[in-house]
Amino acid sequence: MKKIKKTYRYALWSALYSTSISVVIALLSYFLLINLLGIGAVIVFGIVMFVISFFIIQYRAEYFIYQRVKKLYENISILDVNDLERKNVTTDVEALTNSVQKYVEERSEEIAVLTQRDSFRRDFLGNVAHELKTPLFTVQGYILTLIEGAAEDEEIRTKYLNRANKGVERLTSIIKDLDMIAKLETEGMKMNIEAFNILELIQNVFDLFEMKAKKRNITLMFDKLYDFPHFVKGDVERIEQVLINLVVNSIKYGKVGGVTKISIESYNPNKFIIKIIDDGEGIKQEHISRLFERFYRVDQSRSREQGGSGLGLSIVKHIIEAHHETILLKSDYGRGSEFSFTLEKAI
Numbered sequence: 001m002k003k004i005k006k007t008y009r010y011a012l013w014s015a016l017y018s019t020s021i022s023v024v025i026a027l028l029s030y031f032l033l034i035n036l037l038g039i040g041a042v043i044v045f046g047i048v049m050f051v052i053s054f055f056i057i058q059y060r061a062e063y064f065i066y067q068r069v070k071k072l073y074e075n076i077s078i079l080d081v082n083d084l085e086r087k088n089v090t091t092d093v094e095a096l097t098n099s100v101q102k103y104v105e106e107r108s109e110e111i112a113v114l115t116q117r118d119s120f121r122r123d124f125l126g127n128v129a130h131e132l133k134t135p136l137f138t139v140q141g142y143i144l145t146l147i148e149g150a151a152e153d154e155e156i157r158t159k160y161l162n163r164a165n166k167g168v169e170r171l172t173s174i175i176k177d178l179d180m181i182a183k184l185e186t187e188g189m190k191m192n193i194e195a196f197n198i199l200e201l202i203q204n205v206f207d208l209f210e211m212k213a214k215k216r217n218i219t220l221m222f223d224k225l226y227d228f229p230h231f232v233k234g235d236v237e238r239i240e241q242v243l244i245n246l247v248v249n250s251i252k253y254g255k256v257g258g259v260t261k262i263s264i265e266s267y268n269p270n271k272f273i274i275k276i277i278d279d280g281e282g283i284k285q286e287h288i289s290r291l292f293e294r295f296y297r298v299d300q301s302r303s304r305e306q307g308g309s310g311l312g313l314s315i316v317k318h319i320i321e322a323h324h325e326t327i328l329l330k331s332d333y334g335r336g337s338e339f340s341f342t343l344e345k346a347i
Contacts (some may be wrong), residue, residue, distance in 0.1 A: 016050070132174060139167040177311035181318055191322055195346035196236050197229040198274065202262050205243045209251060218254050220247065223263035223277075230264050231346035232272055238319045239343070245312040246276045246339050254280035255336075267342050271325075275340040283331040291329065292317040316341075 142164040151157045199222075206220040213220050232239075250260040258279040267273035283291065290296050292313045320327040320341045331337040 132171065135167040135170040135174075139164045139171075142167070174311070177315055180315055181311060191235040191238065193233055193235060193323075195231050195233055198232045198239075198264060198272065198343065199226055199230050201236065201240055202243060202264075202274075205240065205247055208244070209247055212248070213251050213260070216251060216254065217257045218251055219259045221259060221261055223261045223275075226264070230272060232343040233346045234323055234343050235319075238322070242316050242319050242341065243274075243276075245316050249312060249339075250276060250278040250280065250337075253337075254278040270347075271342045271344055273328075273340050273342050275338055277336065277338045279336040282333040282336050283329075284333045285331075288329055288331060292327075 142160040146157060146160055150160060202222070210220065247260065247262075254260055255278075261275075261277045263275045263277070265273050265275070287296075316339075317327055323343070325342045325344070327339070327341040329337065329339055
């Protein structure tokens with residue numbers, strides 16, 4: 001009741017004033033009608049005038065305010081006049097103000113998100129251009145040198161061709177990783193979910209990178225002897241890619257002569273958690289929140305010396321999230337890092 005009185009106060013008082021004046025005019029102008037029909041005619045006339053005046057004034061007030069608000073919507077770029085509904089405009093200025101304020105806040109949030117996405121898009125395009133430019137210029141430089149006469153020297157020719165090939169391999173790696181991320185983000189890559197032994201898959205990855213680890217005298221091992229297989233559900237190829245990226249990272253940034261351990265523990269009754277632990281240099285806290293961003297590098301110079309596309313951890317995150325699982329990171333700077341992810345148990 002309080003809301004109704006507040007909303008229509010303007011129209012009610014206007015109608016009351018209008019009716020009072022009308023009644024006075026009726027008393028003065030239709031004295032003869034009063035004598036013929038009595039005081040009841042004046043009362044009926046007053047009620048009719050009140051009702052008619054109320055609706056006319058209320059309609060005109062709402063229309064007046066609607067036109068003014070519509071003009072504001074047209075003049076303010078953040079507001080869309082098509083979102084303004086005639087029925088939502090009343091003479092309750094406070095309610096109208098709250099409604100417009102709420103709308104402005106919602107649009108502001110949308111604009112903030114769009115601005116952030118646009119900034120991310122610009123950064124991403126800049127990073128892609130930078131990552132592609134370096135190997136492209138390298139390959140171009142070696143080829144031009146060979147064309148200009150260095151190809152006559154067999155030793156130089158072989159050396160330059162090998163270096164150019166490395167540049168092409170890096171370009172191929174970047175493009176393949178970008179293609180994978182694009183497919184994961186657009187849900188174009190379907191997951192082939194099946195049950196498999198995660199211990200066997202980890203051992204295959206260890207065997208694959210045994211020589212790479214030996215070059216830095218890093219030992220790849222399980223945290224303990226597992227007597228029984230641990231079966232999980234997932235896309236074998238994609239989870240293998242996750243393990244490859246994490247193990248390769250642990251080799252690149254691990255301590256020379258150090259150890260990379262992988263453990264499989266029960267996360268909850270339905271999931272395992274797979275942990276990849278190294279004793280390398282670790283990661284400072286200010287970098288952890290951005291580590292899974294595309295092309296984000298903690299140490300630009302060293303990362304490029306180590307090679308890679310700069311997309312490995314981003315791919316890891318996308319694959320794990322495509323499985324509707326969780327990836328976690330703990331790091332103690334100067335002492336090592338622990339990457340971990342969950343997988344559903346195959347019960």
